[in-house]
Amino acid sequence: MTIDFKQDILAPVAQDFATMDTFINEGITSKVALVMAVSKHVVEAGGKRMRPIMCLLAAKACGAEDLERQRKLAAIIEMLHTATLVHDDVVDESGLRRGRPTANATWNNQTAVLVGDFLISRAFDLLVDLDDMTLLKDFSTGTCEIAEGEVLQLQAQHQPETTEQTYLDIIHGKTSRLFELATEGAAILSGTPQYREPLRLFAGHFGNAFQIIDDILDYTSDAETLGKNIGDDLMEGKPTLPLISALKNTTGEEHDVVRRSIATGGTADLDQVIAIVNSSGALDYCRQRA
Known part of the structure; x- marks a missing residue:
């Protein structure tokens, strides 16, 4: 089954989604030119903006007709998400995201961190207005x-002993939680608190699946499609589910290669690790888990 993003997902909220940009532009306005320039750079970096779309779709599902407040919330969610990406790129020393140079690569770490802080602060400023x-x-x-999810991920770097449960705790914090906030917030603003918990559960599962598939792509896609370098997770020593599963399914030399690659980071054994991840059944398990 092929899903058309614009037709099957975006279409029901396309007009509200387009209007949301007004609130984002309001949010990144600053009297400091550098703040404006960096904010504009990261906000316009692309992406499908699934989190704000999820907020708007949830509002529709709750029966809301006038989505003005939800549009503002959707913009807030995108600003928060963008801020976390800016901070992530600094922590990971990333030079490329969505096919474009990152803020830290274009300017420097200090500027990127401070503009990330600005986006979070401005998001809460807009949130208070609601x-x-x-x-x-x-x-x-x-x-x-x-933030706790990001710290958990930092602690797990270069740790081959990382369990699947720890991985799930990490991705719930760093990815799924904002999806949950998007849908819960939509229910709150729509005056339908009875839908808050069901929507949160759905969004949490969606976010987990979203991240697992994203982690699979690091071993199955290419740099042009991903908009970043292949093997970045391995380079950073991140024990994502494909690697955790591969460790469970292998012994001997293959097991040692994967374990060593997580412990040391780098991409010296990238081709070998990709082959092991593919042959060990790790990717099939990840897809089933998603």
Whole structure:
């Protein structure tokens, strides 16, 4: 089954999605020219913007007709997501994202970190304008959990002993939590709190699947399609699910190669690791898990 993104996913909220950019442009406005330039660079980097789309679709599912407040929330979510990507690129020392130079590569780490901080602060400034304490509390707690997920990932780097459960805890924080906030926030603003928990559960599972598939692509795609270098996860010593599964399914030399690659990082054994991940059944397991 082939899914057409524009026709099958975006179409129901296409007009609201287009209008959302007005709020994003408002959010990145600054009297400091450098802040504006960097913010514009990272916001316009592309991507499907699945998190704000999820917010708008959830609002529709809740029966909302006028989505003005949800459009603002969708913009807030995209700004928060963009800020986390900017910070991620600094932590990972990444030079490329979505086929474009990262903010830290274009300017420097200090500028990227501070503009990431600006985007988070401005997102909460816009969030306050929505005048809903339940929403504000949810996002305050949620952004803390996102940061905790990133720290968990940092702790797991170069650790071949990382378990699948630890991996799931990491991706829930760094990826799925913002999907959950998007749908929960839509339910809150739509005045349908009874849908908040079902939407959160759906979004959490969607976010996990989204991240697992993204991690698979590091071993199956190419740099042009990904918009970043192949093997970046291995380079950074990140024990993602394909590697965790490959370790479970191998012994001897193959097991040692994967384990050593996680422990040391780098891409010296990338071709061999890709072959092992493919032949060990790790990718099939990951797809089933997703």
